[in-house]
Amino acid sequence: MVPSVSNRKALLEWKLYLFIVPSLLVVAVFCYYPAISAIYHSFFRWSGGDTQEFVGLKNFKDALSDGVFWSSFITIGILIVANLFKMIPSIFLAVLIHRLKSDRMQYWYRVILVLPMIVPGLVTLFIWKFFFDPNFGTLNGILQATHLDTLLATLDSYFHWGVFQEGVPTAWLGQPSLIIPSLIIWGFPWIGAVGVLIFLAGLQSIGTEVYEAAELDGVNPLQKFLYIEFPLILTQVRLSLVLLMIGTLQGYGLQFLLLGESGGPGGRGMVPGLWMFNRAFVAGEFGYGCALGMFLFVFVLLLTWINNKFVRISK
Amino acid sequence: MKSGEKNGSARRHKKTEWVKHFFIVAILAVEFLPFYMMIQISLKDNHIFLENTWLPSPPSTWVWQNYADAFRLIIPYVANTVVVAVSSTVLGLALSILAAYFFARYRMPFGGIIWSGFLVLMLLPGVANIVPLFNLLKSLGLLNTLWALIALGIAGSQVFAIFVLRNFIEDIPRDLFEAAEMDGASHLQQLWSVVIPMSAPIIGTLAILKFLGSWNDFLMPLLVLRDPQLFTIGVGLIYLDGEYVKQWGLIMASFFVASLPLIILFLFMMKLFIRGLSNGALKG
Numbered sequence: 001m002v003p004s005v006s007n008r009k010a011l012l013e014w015k016l017y018l019f020i021v022p023s024l025l026v027v028a029v030f031c032y033y034p035a036i037s038a039i040y041h042s043f044f045r046w047s048g049g050d051t052q053e054f055v056g057l058k059n060f061k062d063a064l065s066d067g068v069f070w071s072s073f074i075t076i077g078i079l080i081v082a083n084l085f086k087m088i089p090s091i092f093l094a095v096l097i098h099r100l101k102s103d104r105m106q107y108w109y110r111v112i113l114v115l116p117m118i119v120p121g122l123v124t125l126f127i128w129k130f131f132f133d134p135n136f137g138t139l140n141g142i143l144q145a146t147h148l149d150t151l152l153a154t155l156d157s158y159f160h161w162g163v164f165q166e167g168v169p170t171a172w173l174g175q176p177s178l179i180i181p182s183l184i185i186w187g188f189p190w191i192g193a194v195g196v197l198i199f200l201a202g203l204q205s206i207g208t209e210v211y212e213a214a215e216l217d218g219v220n221p222l223q224k225f226l227y228i229e230f231p232l233i234l235t236q237v238r239l240s241l242v243l244l245m246i247g248t249l250q251g252y253g254l255q256f257l258l259l260g261e262s263g264g265p266g267g268r269g270m271v272p273g274l275w276m277f278n279r280a281f282v283a284g285e286f287g288y289g290c291a292l293g294m295f296l297f298v299f300v301l302l303l304t305w306i307n308n309k310f311v312r313i314s315k
Numbered sequence: 316m317k318s319g320e321k322n323g324s325a326r327r328h329k330k331t332e333w334v335k336h337f338f339i340v341a342i343l344a345v346e347f348l349p350f351y352m353m354i355q356i357s358l359k360d361n362h363i364f365l366e367n368t369w370l371p372s373p374p375s376t377w378v379w380q381n382y383a384d385a386f387r388l389i390i391p392y393v394a395n396t397v398v399v400a401v402s403s404t405v406l407g408l409a410l411s412i413l414a415a416y417f418f419a420r421y422r423m424p425f426g427g428i429i430w431s432g433f434l435v436l437m438l439l440p441g442v443a444n445i446v447p448l449f450n451l452l453k454s455l456g457l458l459n460t461l462w463a464l465i466a467l468g469i470a471g472s473q474v475f476a477i478f479v480l481r482n483f484i485e486d487i488p489r490d491l492f493e494a495a496e497m498d499g500a501s502h503l504q505q506l507w508s509v510v511i512p513m514s515a516p517i518i519g520t521l522a523i524l525k526f527l528g529s530w531n532d533f534l535m536p537l538l539v540l541r542d543p544q545l546f547t548i549g550v551g552l553i554y555l556d557g558e559y560v561k562q563w564g565l566i567m568a569s570f571f572v573a574s575l576p577l578i579i580l581f582l583f584m585m586k587l588f589i590r591g592l593s594n595g596a597l598k599g
Binding site for chain 1: 332335336338339342343345346347348349350352353364365368369410411413414416417418419420421422423424429433436444445446447448449450451466467469470473474477485489501502527530531533534538548549552553556563566567570573574577578580581585
């Protein structure tokens with residue numbers, strides 16, 4: 001345990017305070033000051049320059065009736081729910097690797113798993129943008145090669161989506177109704193190497209005798225997962241869930257790179273963060289951007305609070 | 316009879332093992348598709364690419380010119396990114412280690428208050444203060460400099476790193492500190508001879524995570540940098556991707572060159588990386 005110190009000892013150890021100063025200084029200037037300044041400026045009409053005009057709550061009222069802003073929350077809601085399902089492949093893969101008998105193979109699969117991480121995330125993003133390209137893209141190529149495009153076109157003529165047509169390459173990022181599906185498909189098969197490694201670390205605490213006992217009882221693989229493995233990685237799953245939800249709610253890099261600053265055709269890929277960015281740096285309404293940031297902050301805080309309340313994370 | 320039974324179950328085990336291997340390999344194969352496409356397209360010109368998108372072209376037709384061009388194009392960006400990523404990783408972690416030592420060594424007066432001040436920051440969404448941050452950099456005269464990115468990099472994951480390191484340092488046996496103190500070691504000496512050797516794995520993991528984050532960043536560089544000479548990889552690739560007539564071979568070769576430093580880093584640190592992520596990541 002960390003020993004408490006008396007005030008006299010603390011006075012003697014005053015040099016220790018110097019250890020925290022640099023960190024505190026950097027954080028104060030580059031984290032606290034901007035945050036406070038954001039709160040302050042959300043009450044102003046401000047285009048980034050020296051002139052600013054106090055407008056009271058106008059920015060917040062405008063934000064409340066801002067249709068784009070609130071529909072962007074629906075979009076991000078859909079993406080968050082989709083992201084929850086996207087965790088399943090990682091869990092599946094972790095359990096598969098863990099169940100392998102050979103320790104050596106387990107190690108090597110881990111190595112192979114981490115390898116794609118050497119491709120910078122940014123590059124992966126661009127490669128996926130290429131995958132979505134209507135004419136040369138990999139996605140359309142796969143659909144054609146497997147004749148799934150004909151199936152999609154048939155389904156389309158039946159359901160009248162008006163999206164897929166026989167013989168016409170699908171513009172994944174060019175059609176409003178396809179943007180959200182594209183954002184969901186993005187990153188298939190959705191393996192997060194870090195996630196899998198963390199799940200594997202959780203699974204490691206299961207001893208072989210548990211498996212042997214389960215096998216004697218004739219437990220099938222699914223039951224093994226439900227009763228032995230899943231409870232043990234629950235902490236890790238919850239933690240990933242929380243980080244994932246908060247990260248998705250705040251994130252807009254993906255949408256920005258794939259669709260541009262206005263959220264793609266019809267603005268269907270508009271997410272709250274991107275709209276804030278757009279208002280501030282495209283429309284030049286910095287004060288309004290700050291106000292939107294405040295709303296986003298409240299939502300993140302709310303999400304964090306809900307998580308802390310209902311999702312207990314033990315150390 | 317008995318041995319026959321044993322053989323049967325062993326064979327059944329073998330079979331289920333193969334099923335597992337099959338699924339793992341299948342998933343990993345799809346995971347590697349982007350990597351594969353990048354490599355094989357990087358050696359084609361647009362003509363070959365249009366004729367044959369999928370399969371690697373025969374070695375005799377490989378267009379090495381793509382790589383020559385990509386190197387010329389990307390190396391300055393890589394250099395800028397290395398400067399930013401290395402300085403913000405090293406300096407950022409140095410500050411975090413100092414701060415974590417402060418929290419973990421003794422419960423100092425006001426330590427609790429400072430700690431909660433730090434923790435609140437973990438809740439603040441970075442996205443909300445991007446606008447004032449931009450203005451702050453402007454008034455500090457840091458716009459269009461790499462210093463801006465370094466400063467943000469140092470501040471960026473400070474709190475997270477302190478959070479993780481503090482837990483780690485608290486687990487170091489107290490006796491070690493006391494023994495060092497007996498020998499007359501100052502706090503800095505204790506930090507150097509006890510804390511850093513004992514928490515090397517977690518420091519390594521944090522360093523890699525920080526380096527990766529810095530390498531992948533493109534939003535702040537896009538806002539901060541105007542001068543093409545200062546572009547980091549993030550901005551550089553965005554401009555490259557935005558060109559009207561796309562030379563896919565050149566683009567993919569550039570992507571590969573942009574990944575090279577990470578590939579080299581990975582080759583050297585693979586063991587540390589996997590061990591750190593599997594064991595240390597969740598200690599906090």
